[in-house]
């Protein structure tokens with residue numbers, strides 16, 4: 001098996017890099033918005049619960065973004081190191097249709113569904129759950 005960057009994944013590399021850039025940009029935009037909001041909101045007690053709620057949304061949103069960034073970085077690594085576009089569970093090729101929809105996919109549709117079922121049953125920690 002030949003290891004190295006594969007030209008046929010060059011398009012996905014571009015998509016992944018663009019997506020990572022978008023996520024990073026939206027994260028810093030959120031951070032900036034939050035800093036501005038903090039400056040605007042006087043810290044009296046009436047606003048506190050609302051502020052906590054917004055903070056929670058912000059953190060939650062950021063956690064998803066961080067996870068997505070990590071998955072994109074992993075996918076880019078697999079393009080370089082080999083293994084991109086191959087299911088990590090059954091080692092079958094992941095369909096181009098699926099890669100178009102989720103370019104950072106690590107599993108084929110069948111395996112992803114099986115994993116989602118196991119996650120739903122509580123047999124799996126969230127780690128293998130797909131970020132969208």
Ligand SMILES: [Zn+2]
Nearest residue numbers: 087090108111
């Ligand atoms: Zn599979």
